[in-house]
Amino acid sequence: MAFSELELQRCERDLNAFLAKRRPPPSIRNELDVVYRIDKQNIEIVEIRPDWRDPSMVRARPFARITYVRSGAYWKLYWIRASLKWHSYAPQATTRHLSEALDVIDRDEHGCFFG
Structure with a gap:
């Protein structure tokens, strides 16, 4: 089941605050960026950068997943x-x-997300 509009707004508020601290400066975001994706009750934090062999191709690599478990009212964290x-x-x-x-x-x- 997907988030309600209110839950989605709360998630986006928290995620935008996180990205404000973690995103690289605007001058290099075409070379490296960090964004999030929301799909139903899953949130992925994703690194975006050009492919090292073909810079015209952009690669998106998720490195963290947070899943909301509605039945228990808690969040599960994955790497x-x-x-x-x-x-x-x-x-x-x-x-x-x-x-x-x-x-x-x-x-x-423990160096699981950013190395």
């Missing part, structure tokens, strides 16, 4: 491994609020 499979972020797999999950990603204490 993507080199195998391109999503794994629960073991140090803190769930949070009560989206902003808390975004803080975990921002701190990246």
Whole structure:
């Protein structure tokens, strides 16, 4: 089930605050950028950059996924491994609020999201 309009606005507010801290300066965003995608109850944080072999092609690589579990009213946090499979972020797999999950990603204490 997708987010309601009010829930979507809250999510976008938190995500835009996160991106305000994490996006690169506007002068290099054509070479590297960080954006988000929302699909139903999944939010992906995505790195966008030109392909290193063919700069005319742009690659989008998700590196964090946050899923809202409505039945339990909590958020699950995932990171993507080199195998391109999503794994629960073991140090803190769930949070009560989206902003808390975004803080975990921002701190990246184990180098899973930003390396």
